[in-house]
Amino acid sequence: MAARLYDLELSGNCYKVRLLSALVGVPLEIIPVDFLAGAHKQPPLSDLNPFREIPIFEDGALALRDSQAILIYIARKWGGEDWLPADPAGLAQVSQWLMVAENELARGPNDARLHDKFGYTLDVALARSKSARILALMEQHLAHEKWLALARPTIADIACMPYVALGHEGGVPLDPYPAVAAWVDRVKALPGFVGMPAI
Numbered sequence: 001m002a003a004r005l006y007d008l009e010l011s012g013n014c015y016k017v018r019l020l021s022a023l024v025g026v027p028l029e030i031i032p033v034d035f036l037a038g039a040h041k042q043p044p045l046s047d048l049n050p051f052r053e054i055p056i057f058e059d060g061a062l063a064l065r066d067s068q069a070i071l072i073y074i075a076r077k078w079g080g081e082d083w084l085p086a087d088p089a090g091l092a093q094v095s096q097w098l099m100v101a102e103n104e105l106a107r108g109p110n111d112a113r114l115h116d117k118f119g120y121t122l123d124v125a126l127a128r129s130k131s132a133r134i135l136a137l138m139e140q141h142l143a144h145e146k147w148l149a150l151a152r153p154t155i156a157d158i159a160c161m162p163y164v165a166l167g168h169e170g171g172v173p174l175d176p177y178p179a180v181a182a183w184v185d186r187v188k189a190l191p192g193f194v195g196m197p198a199i
């Protein structure tokens, strides 16, 4: 039985899971969630994820929440050493960027997009200033590195790319960050790449 993703097409967090699955070649059963109607806040989805968020990933009896955790699972189960190495240094170097996806990027360009595109009530000026900070750090890093964590693409890149590339929908375009834009293009050029609306 194929693994199952409870999905929203416009969600960058769900997209991370679709993207890595496509790159690794893992077939997914996609279950679209009626997000506007709040299906994620009611049973059966709220039983699968009491945090009442998507993505939710099911593989047999296992139900997982959180896009970063799902990327870790897919990488280790189906991706061998390629996308998430097991050696302590490599694992930690990738993890550093998974934390950036969950913190700086979630509270930066993701929040700015939630405000502008979906009408969420939040401090958009703060989200834009957090975006500027993390994108400047990424620009500095990617000016001399091809990929975020290692000398090859890893789930660090898959976790971080979507909300960086979607930033323009929240008033955070990449024009001031040419090295970041070039990295987004490198991710887009990976064999098996799939896009989403606005990427």
Ligand SMILES: N[C@@H](CCC(=O)N[C@@H](CS)C(=O)NCC(=O)O)C(=O)O
Pocket: 011, 012, 013, 014, 040, 052, 053, 054, 055, 065, 066, 067, 068, 102
């Ligand atoms: N840390 C979680 C965050 C998931 C998340 O915030 N998902 C959004 C959709 S992209 C959601 O379900 N929000 C619930 C809501 O706004 O009601 C992850 O990385 O998957």
